Structure formats: C-alpha cells, structure tokens
Amino acid sequence: MFVQVDDHDMPAVAALMNLAYRGADGGWATESGYITGDRTSAAMLRADVDSVPDAALLKWVQAAGDGFDGCVWLEPLGGDLWYLGSLTIAPGRQAGGLGRMVLAAAEDWVRVRGGNRVRLTVINVRETLIAWYVRRGYRLTGETKPFPYGDDRFGTPTRDDLRFVVLEKALQAAG
Secondary structure (H helix, E strand, O other), X not given: OEEEXXXXXXXXXXXXXXXXXXXXXXXXXXXXXXXXOOOOOHHHHHHHHHHOOOOEEEEEEOOOOOOEEEEEEEEEEEOOEXXXXXXXXXXXXXXXXXXXXXXXHHHHXXXXXXXXXXXXXXXXXXXXXXXXXXXXXXXXXXXXXXXXXXXXXXXXXXXXXXXXXXXXXXXXXXX
16 A cells, blocks of 8 residues: 655665666666666655645555555646656566556555656656556557756766656546
8 A cells, every 4th residue: 555655764665676777687677777876756756746746755665564666656747647657566566566566556546645747757768668668558658858968967868869758647537
C-alpha cells in the first residue's frame, strides 16, 4: 500500500532511488551506463515536495513490516492528466512483479483523484524500460523533451544523445 513520504523518510527514499537508478547492482533499471553520480538527494526531494504541494511522493509499504521497497512521484498536470515519475523498485525486488503492482496501484491512486490519463518520461536509450511501459498500456506520443545537460543536480551524463521520450496511458474506469 502507499504511504505519503514524510521528511523523516527523505534520506531513505533518496538512497533507494540512487541505488536503483545509479547503483552498480541497480538491476535492469540502472542508468549507470550513461549517467554518473547521484540521481537525487534528500534535499532535492524536499525541494520538489515543497515546490509542488499538489503532488505526492509515495512509498510502497508491505502490509507486514515498516520498511519499503518502492516509491513513486504523482503530480496533477491539469484537467484529468497526471505525471508519474521516479517509479523506483528496490533492485532485489525488480524481477518479482512488484514494479507492475506498484505501477497499477499508482494508476489507481490517480484514478481515485479524478485522473483519467497518466504521462511519464523515459530517457530515450532505455529501450527495455520503454518496452516495459508499452506492455503495460502506455504509448509513445512522439513528443520528446530535452535532457538537462549542464544541470548536474541529476547526475552527469556520459553521452551527448540523451533526451526524454513521452509516454501516455488512458486509464480505464475502475470496476
């Protein structure tokens, strides 16, 4: 189930994101082959939460236990459209279906709040991840966004051809 991340959780959430996205053993979701350095920090997460008060940074908590194995950022973009970002699953849990479960729960969370569409961005060279989202009903919109070269807050890219591709999914009505 999802629980809102509080200030006390920020260091652990940042550590999980850095491990999953940039760690040497970050699982199949790692970006370490083309971006070095940390993906985020507790201070950056706090700043994001403070700057977008309508968004939610959520952690995935198993029913039995107080730890967490995943997190996600959900932000209303206007109308019925929401942005899904930073979907993170602990590397040791990535192959067991937890990612699918957390993504479905995030979509349900959006739907309950009146959202009918979810948009996300993925770095263009992450073909395996893009295909994973497509298998879950997301479609490539054809839109791209520039990669923030020169902004080392998100790590240091090691190649010059990075950009974000935009994917979107229309959510089915619950029930």
